[in-house]
């Protein structure tokens with residue numbers, strides 16, 4: 375009888391815990407609405423890792439130009455230097471291979487704007503042994519899943535959902551309400567455009583905003599058809 379042989383050797387590249395390569399990385403995810411303190415929590419974690427002698431770096435999306443270009447800034451003004459990048463895959467090259475090797479902890483802010491979030495977290499934690507701390511919006515202003523943030527939950531060691539205070543009643547706020555008529559998903563802004571709200575005020579606020587948007591839309595249609603009708607005269 376032919377003897378059975380494993381086609382894949384499990385011992386050759388494993389360490390004594392049975393792990394291949396450097397799989398001691400971690401992924402920690404911080405989500406919640408705007409103004410919940412996600413950037414504050416990320417900053418606190420990164421500073422404490424740095425104070426414990428670990429090499430740290432923070433990346434944010436270059437789409438976020440609100441308060442500063444090369445710093446992450448909380449809504450109450452705390453600041454920390456960071457790499458502002460259009461995607462995460464460019465980080466290693468920009469940071470330098472040698473410096474990347476020495477890096478222990480990578481913070482990612484505004485994670486909802488990075489399309490390659492899943493692949494980056496997998497590679498950094500599973501293969502490169504990094505601790506990755508990710509902060510971002512779980513939902514957009516319509517409470518739809520935002521970017522790839524929810525896709526990395528299965529990769530995570532811990533997931534923390536923070537809450538803000540509802541700007542209308544002071545209860546815990548789980549959601550973000552957009553105060554303008556703009557409907558595109560990505561719209562950079564702060565308290566001028568968004569406010570944190572509880573469930574009741576998100577539902578009520580959405581009804582009011584939808585009504586305002588449709589009034590504006592019908593005004594626009596009327597003025598467009600007026601301009602079209604007037605065009606031959608002009």
Ligand SMILES: Nc1ncnc2c1ncn2[C@@H]1O[C@H](COP(=O)(O)OP(=O)(O)O)[C@@H](O)[C@H]1O
Pocket residue numbers: 406407408409410411412413414415447448449450538541565569570
């Ligand atoms: N409606 C608001 N407008 C401006 N700042 C706010 C508002 N609500 C809370 N803040 C401040 O923002 C801080 C949180 O900022 P930050 O960590 O940048 O939040 P996030 O990253 O979740 O948007 C709070 O501790 C509070 O001081």
Ligand SMILES: Cc1cn([C@H]2C[C@H](O)[C@@H](COP(=O)(O)O)O2)c(=O)[nH]c1=O
Pocket residue numbers: 407408409412413438440484510511513514515516550559560561562563564568
């Ligand atoms: C809800 C919502 C938010 N955004 C933008 C607005 C801000 O620029 C960031 C979130 O910043 P924060 O650090 O969490 O305060 O995201 C968006 O583009 N679309 C949305 O629906």
